[in-house]
Amino acid sequence: MPHIHASGLAIEFPLYHLGARSLKKRILANSPLRLREDEASRIVVQALRGLDFRIGAGERVALIGHNGAGKTTLLRTLAGVYEPVAGRLEVSGSIGALIDPSAGMDPNATGRENIVLRGLFRGLTEAESTGLAEEIGAFSGLAEFLDVPVRTYSAGMSVRLSFATATIMDPEVLLMDEWFMAGDADFMEKARAKLETLVTKADILVLATHDMAIVRQWCSRVIRLEAGTIVADGTVEQVLGPA
Numbered sequence: 001m002p003h004i005h006a007s008g009l010a011i012e013f014p015l016y017h018l019g020a021r022s023l024k025k026r027i028l029a030n031s032p033l034r035l036r037e038d039e040a041s042r043i044v045v046q047a048l049r050g051l052d053f054r055i056g057a058g059e060r061v062a063l064i065g066h067n068g069a070g071k072t073t074l075l076r077t078l079a080g081v082y083e084p085v086a087g088r089l090e091v092s093g094s095i096g097a098l099i100d101p102s103a104g105m106d107p108n109a110t111g112r113e114n115i116v117l118r119g120l121f122r123g124l125t126e127a128e129s130t131g132l133a134e135e136i137g138a139f140s141g142l143a144e145f146l147d148v149p150v151r152t153y154s155a156g157m158s159v160r161l162s163f164a165t166a167t168i169m170d171p172e173v174l175l176m177d178e179w180f181m182a183g184d185a186d187f188m189e190k191a192r193a194k195l196e197t198l199v200t201k202a203d204i205l206v207l208a209t210h211d212m213a214i215v216r217q218w219c220s221r222v223i224r225l226e227a228g229t230i231v232a233d234g235t236v237e238q239v240l241g242p243a
């Protein structure tokens, strides 16, 4: 069964080129909680600290918290983008990540080449991957542009392509950041319908958002992050109060 187990999970980002020692000292003095000096005398941001949680099949989890709380970092860590500096993380099940609009896209390859590569990477045959490109072209409204390099796409076109590519296969563990809320109205209507099917089919949903209406609509559990730590974890009612 798909599941996610995290214990003592920590993520840090080293900050380079900060300049003089006096400046480093001042930075550390102003942010004693999130910043520390590591063994190599670098200042590191403690993006996530000592996270313990278990998510099982059937759970729909919202990650909430202020800007910089660590929501996107946690999603990226679950997707395997970042390696924890401490603790353990186990993610079992096929992952679908709607986190970074351009992640995994080669800007110099065409839309079609990107889709076919993604299909092959997921284990589809060449014929299946080619079929996928047609399907994605039709869904995204980008059929006309499938044979031009992705670097020439507008921001909205890139979002459409990555949305359609990421949602075409049904993942067991669906990781989503709220970037997908940005899109033109026509596409968002289509996208929402697609997302609802995907969310219903996925065994596990982890969604980072600031939109409490979406949390109440889609999620059964809420994890609130504050300065890289979990400060609340419970049902929607327990964490947000009654609707």
Ligand SMILES: Nc1ncnc2c1ncn2[C@@H]1O[C@H](COP(=O)(O)OP(=O)(O)OP(=O)(O)O)[C@@H](O)[C@H]1O
Pocket (backbone or CB within 6 Å): 013, 014, 034, 045, 046, 047, 065, 066, 067, 068, 069, 070, 071, 072, 073, 074
């Ligand atoms: N690549 C990076 N290099 C250095 N620091 C980073 C990096 N990515 C994230 N951080 C830091 O990690 C912390 C958590 O950031 P994160 O983007 O996960 O927050 P968030 O909860 O998603 O915020 P928002 O609601 O603004 O999207 C912040 O202090 C941020 O400055």
